[in-house]
Amino acid sequence: MHLVVFGLPLLVVILNWLWPLPLPLGLKITAAALVVVAALYHYWSRLSSRSVFAPEFPRPIVILFNWAFGTILLLTLLQIALDFGALLVALVTWQPVHIPVGARVAVGGIAGVLAAIGVANALRVPPVRNVTVTIPGLSPAFEGYRLVQLTDLHISRLFPARWTKGVVDRTNAIDADMIVVTGDFIDGSVAMRRADVAPLAQLHAPDGVLAIPGNHEYYFDYTDWMRHLTELGFRMQLNRHTVISRGRAELVIAGVTDRSAPAHGQAGPDLAAALADSPAGAPIVLLDHQPGDARGAATQGVALQLSGHTHGGMILGLDRLMWTAV
Structure with a gap:
């Protein structure tokens, strides 16, 4: 599968896009070598940190790699579409398949x-979505209650302390009643990311800052990260809940661990444990990094589930596809 995922783009881009271009042979070979280097981005990342998710290169190089890798993937799709278009034209006109250099x-x-x-767009501080x-x-005591959700920050060399501070400043400016973070804080160990996550300690809200882990926390010293995030002021909702009160009215904010936890020797998500002894009749808001169990959670009384993981589908239109899939 690995060879298919990375081999197909290389074949399409080098053999079907680059090689037919009227360029000097030496330039083609150099360009092909650069394409191979860019396509092996995750391999270089693993060499730098022992993880494909944490490229420990200078930030400009990480940005360049992300651009080049994205270009290869997009060019693969566009070239395949161009090939099919040229084939269709050839069949309709009964002429040899021809793709102009300009195309x-x-x-x-x-x-x-x-x-x-x-x-x-990825590098900017995310805009607020209401x-x-x-x-x-x-x-009615909770009418107008404002809750800010942050998710999938992936703080890393690509998203360093300056970016994190921008997220914190924008979040605090909302002046919400509560802040929640639904996992994937980081890419890297505590030692690697200590300075980059430090601004998170400045998040504040009257009803607190609650959080759950995402799958990436389990990739990098999970226990150390749970301890460090707690020290930064996060109330980690690891299969547990917090009750928010307004007079005699109550609202339950529950959280579960990530479904990838058992593969890393940690407790998996347990909604029953998270809701144990919660006040009867109080509406439940669930924090679950992955959205796939939302329908099941609804049958157990969850009124609202806040998740991340899909990154909004990444590309416009895919957000609808992701909702259909889960």
Whole structure:
């Protein structure tokens, strides 16, 4: 599978896009070598940190790798579409298959520009998205309750302390009643990311800052990260809940561990344990990094589930596809 995932783009980009271009042989060979280097981005990342998720290179190099890797993937898709289009034209006109040089150059340029836009959007401090949620049975005492969800920060060389501080400042400016983080704080060990996560200690809200782990916390010294995040002020909801009160009205904020936990020798998600002894009749908000169990959680009384993991589908339109899949 690994060879298929990374081998197909190499074959398409080098043999079907680059090689037919009217360029000097030496330039083609050099360009092909650069494509191979870029396609092996995750291999170089593993060499740098023993993890494909934590490239320990200078940030400009990480950005360049992300752009190049994205360009290769997009160019693969565009070139395949161009091939099918040329084949269709050939069949309709009963002529040999022909792809003009200009068309190849165009798809290469489009792939590079789209990848650049994607990287630029990823690097910005995320904008605030306001969503109004109606919860049946919620007491009027909680009318207008404001909760900020942060998820999949993946703090790393790509998203360092300066970026983290920008996220914290934007979050605090909302002046919400509670802040929750639904996992994947980091990519890297505590030793690698200590300075980059330090600004998270400045998150504050009247009802606290609650959080759960994502799958990436289990990839990097899970126990150390749970301890360190607690020291930063996060109330980790590891198969447990917190009750928020407004007079006699109550709201339950429950959290579960990630479904990948058992593979790393840790306790898996246990909704029953998370809701044990919670006040009867109080609406439940569940923090679960992965959204796949949302329908099952609803049958157990969860009114609202907040998740991450899918990164919003990553590409416009895929967010709808992700919701259909889960």
